Structures are given as C-alpha cells and as structure tokens.
Amino acid sequence: MNQERTKYAVARADEIPPGSRKIVEVAGRSIGIFNVGGRYYALRNRCPHQGGPLCLGILTGTTSPSLPGEYLYGRWGQILRCPWHGWEFDIITGQFLVDPMHVRVRAYEVSVEHVRIESYEVTVEQRTVFVHL
C-alpha cells in the first residue's frame, strides 16, 4: 500500500534562481534544493559513499566517454561533485556517474505550487517549492 507522502514548503521559487541551490532542513533531514535550467531537484545532503555533505559540493559539468586525448565537456550545472572525495552525481537523477545502476543519492519529488498568503489587507499568490517526503 502506498504511503501518503507529506509535502513541505521549503522555499519561494524566486529564492532559488537557475543555477543556484538552497540547503534546507526538512523532517530531520538536510536536503539540497537545486534549480537546473528552471526545474527544481531535491537531493539528500549526505553522500552515499562516506556520508559527506554532498549538497555543499561543486556544481559543474563533466566529460563524457570519448577517445584518448578527446575532451567532450558538457552538462554544465547538472553535475554535483561531493566536496569530500569528488564523486560525481547527476542532479537530475541522483545517480553516481561511475556506477549509476547501483549507487545514487536519495532524491525527492519536488513540486512548485501557488500558495496564497494572507496578511492583514494583502493577499499574494506566490510560487512556492515543495519537497515530498
């Protein structure tokens, strides 16, 4: 039976523009929210290797498989490199690039919804990022 998931508001959409990130604490977990090309992704801030603070790592591109001496550098902004041992993770899927089938960082569903905020005389509709745990 599918467990009901809870969604947690973690940021206003405009707080995390493309190319940036925000580290949040949700239900006792540290989670990194990334905006890659306008879409949001949420990854556990704990590297599956030795538990390092993965989401504090380097946002980068990477080289895809090539011929010797050939450098095909791309996917800039889609790759997160752990600040400890430099393991590369695909932000979009959470997969470890070297062994995508077996190693990944925990990734969470993200949605962006309009939330009505009322305060005294003003009502504002604001795009808000939710993480579903």
Add this chain to the structure above:
Amino acid sequence: MVVSAVEQQPDTEGAQTIRRIDCDVHQNMKSLDNLFPHLPAYWVDCICQSGFKGWNFPDQYPRLINGGIRADAIPADGSPAGSDLDMIRSQLLDAYDIEYAILNSAFHENLSLLPNPDFATALASAYNDWLIEAWLSADRRLKGSMLIAVQDPAQAVREIERVGGHPAIVQVLLPIASRTPYGQRSYWPIYEAAAGADLVLGFHASGMSASGNPPTPVGWPSFYIEMRTTFALAFIAQVVSLVCQGVFEKLPRLRVALIEGGISWLLYVMWKLDNDYKSLRSEVPWLRRLPSEYIFDHIRLTTQPVDEPKNEDHLLQFIEMIGGTRMLMYSSDYPHWDFDSPVLALPRKITEPAKRLIYAENARHWYRL
C-alpha cells in the same frame, strides 16, 4: 521553514563508543610569518627580501579540487585548511571523539629536498618550536611529528637531540620520496638519534615534486590519478631499502610508520623479498631473519586511503596476509579530499577487537601514548 547549516553528520553516530587515535592530521600555518618569531633575523630577512612563500602549492598535478582539500574544511576567512584549531576541533577532534591526533603538517613535504641545507635546517627548527608553542601546548589531544632537514644528517641529529624529548613529540617525519634510498648508511645517524629518543620514524606520501626523481622508473606520468597510484612505488622502494640494508638489525628498537601509502603493495614486497632472500642471502649477510619478519616487527601502516574492494571479505583476508590487524593504525588525513571517516571508512565486518586495535590500541602502543 528553516535554512540550516549541514545537519549533524550521521556518520558521527556511534562515535562515542570506541576510542580513536588519528595518526595523520595535517595542521597548517596561516602563513610563513608564523615561523618568524622562531627564526634568526638572517633567515627572516632572506625570506622577506626574496619573496619566498614556502611551498603551499599543489605541485605539478592539479589535485582535483581546492588544491587537494575537502571543500568544507577551508576556513571562512580564506586561510589555509588546517590552520584553524577550532575547526579541527569541531570537524574532527570533538566530532569523532578523537583521543589523540598526530600532527603531520604538509610543511614537511619538500623541506628535506630544499637545496640549501642550512635554510632547511633553520626552517625545521622554527617549525618545531612553533608546533610546540601553537599546537601541542594548546590541546592535550594533539601530538606532534617533528621535522628535520634530512639532507644534512649532522644537523638533523642535533635537532632530534634538541626537541625530540618533548613529551608531546612522538615522531620524526620525512617524505617518502628522496634523492637516494632511505636505507643507505648516510642516513643512519638520523635513525639512531630517533631510536635513541624513542621516536617513531614516519614516512608520509609526499615529496614527489622536489625529489628530483620521477615517481616511476619509467618517467613522469601525465595525470594526477596515475601519480597517486604510483606513490606505492616509492613506498616499496623505501621499505625494501630499509629492510635489505639492515637498518633494523643495526637499530632493533627502531619503529617505523608508513603514512598514507596504502597497504596493498606490502604483500608483494613480503612475498618477493622472502623468496629472493632464500637465494640471495649471501649478498646481505647482515640479515638474520626473513625480510617479512623485520616488516612485522618494525613497520606499521596507517589505514587511509583505505582500499574499498567490491568484496569486503577480500580486504579482511588481505589484512590477515600482511600480518594481521596489528599492522594497521587508523588515520583520517584530515583535511585532504580523500579523507577517511572514522566511522564509515573501515569494512563493517571488522570484529570489535580488531576495531579497537586499528582505531586506537595499535597506535597507542606504537607511539607510546
């Protein structure tokens, strides 16, 4: 909604239940200026006028990220990683309840290979005085490796006699790379002084850039990943030299630590030397035992970077083959990028008694803590 700093790292769970001695921590100066109060005026002027800044460089092989440092270990004010005692306390000593940490500053890496032996000796002495004043006196958990300028053995011996007796100094530290093999007799007065002061002789994975020798017998590799793998060649050559030259026969009390060299190459050395000794003993008649026995009795290895084979059982069998868990001493290599977490780095199948040995008791015995 809370914007937090990183949550308490989950890998500190269980940190309280086991003693830990960390045999490789790289503390750092903020800058060479830290040594000025301990240096004669002549050398201070030389440094300032020449613009010499020390060798806080990552050498010719760019080291992945941040010059080889964990990104979260760099102080907010931009000073070098490892130069802030409070950060070392919070990220290592307190976080993992470390009983003792042995300080092996990166400053040792090319000191012994500096062409001017008098400059090197002056820097070593100043470093040792700074180490004692700024670190060893500041936290009782900190133990220190003293530095020497190996290129001038007579002065190195004097330095060991000068500070080697300090109660928090436990080791004489050298880089694994050298101009000539370490087992050769010109180095022996240094080893005699170390043994006399009851200090461990520590060799750390470093010195490649300045030794004048390429990391391999076939020349200079192109990539950092290659150079890291071929570090083991230097460890092999030095262990073979120390054993075959008879250093351990001459100095039966000498204890050696091989730091950050890995462990997998050691089996090859033991098997090969023992086999060849049976044919070639007459060439090295001062050896009275199998070469591997000298290694079991006189050499210990730190664990980082720990091997991570797919099958954990293979690592456990391997440790047994190189002499057992008594051979290993836990090290973190903080703050380098290939840091090994004290909680998650070793195979989970290691037994509790073995954990106690590797994490603390072997080092306690070896370093007389």
